[in-house]
Amino acid sequence: MTCLDRSFAALADPVRRALLDRLAEGEASVQELTRPFAISQPAISRHLKVLEEAGLIETRIAGTARPRRLKPEAVEALWDWLGRYRAQWERQFEKMDHVLDGLVETAPPQKPKGDEG
C-alpha cells in the first residue's frame, strides 16, 4: 500500500475527516478530540492510529501529555486529495503537448520580425 493509498483510506471515514478538521485548527489531546463524538475514547484512539500510520498526523510528547497535531506535509496531502482527478487532467494536457509539438514539426512558427541582435 502506498502512502497515497493510506491517506485515501484514512480519509474515507467521516470520523477521521472530522478529526482532521479539528486538528486543522490546532493540536489537541485525545480527550479533546473525543468530546464532540458519541463514540468511545479507545475508538477515537484507533482512528488516530490510522491517521498517524497514513502520515497525516503525529503525536507530540509534552511531559506526560501526548497531543496530536497535523503533520506539516499532511496539509499538502489533504490539499492533494484531488490528486487522482488532477492526474487525469495531467494525462490530457500531456496529450495536448504532443499535439502541439506535432504542429510545430509540420508548420514551423514564423520567426518574429525585427528586434533581433
Next chain:
Amino acid sequence: MNQRPILQVAQDGETDIVVRRDFSHPPERVWQVMTDPALIPHWMASAEAMSRCEIDLRPGGSFYYEWKGTEAGAGFHFSGPILAVNAPHHMTHVEFFNGDTASGTTITTDLEARGQGTRMVMVMRYASAEARAAAIEIGMTDGFDAVYDRLEALLPAA
C-alpha cells in the same frame, strides 16, 4: 530540475474547480489545438476514440463531442452552447452531459502569453457543490482505471 509543466487543480468556493497549466507553445497554437475539431480527438481524454467532434466556434455557436458505446461501457456525449469567443485568449462555454440541460457546467478558458509559452486558466463552475463532488469522483475513478491499465500492461502475457 523538474521539467514537467506546472499543473494546479484546486477547488474554489462551493462550486468551482480551477485548473492552471503552462504550455511551452504560444496561445495561438494552444488555441488551435483546443478548438480545431480535427485536433481535439487527439488529446481529449477517454479510453475510447471520439466518434463525433463538432464545434461551431463563435458566440451563439455550439459544440458536440460524442463517444460511441462499447462492450466496456455505454456511450456518452458532451454538448452545449458557446457563449463567448475571443481568439486566441478567451472562451466561455457550457457543457451538458448526455444532453442534460438541467445541470450544466460553465467553463471559462483563458490563455495568456508567458514568455515563449502560454498559461491556461480554466474555471469550471458546476451547477451545485454535489455536481462538483460527483465530477471529481468520476475523475478519480478514471484515474484508478488508468492505474490498473498500466499495471495490466506491465504484467507478462499469459
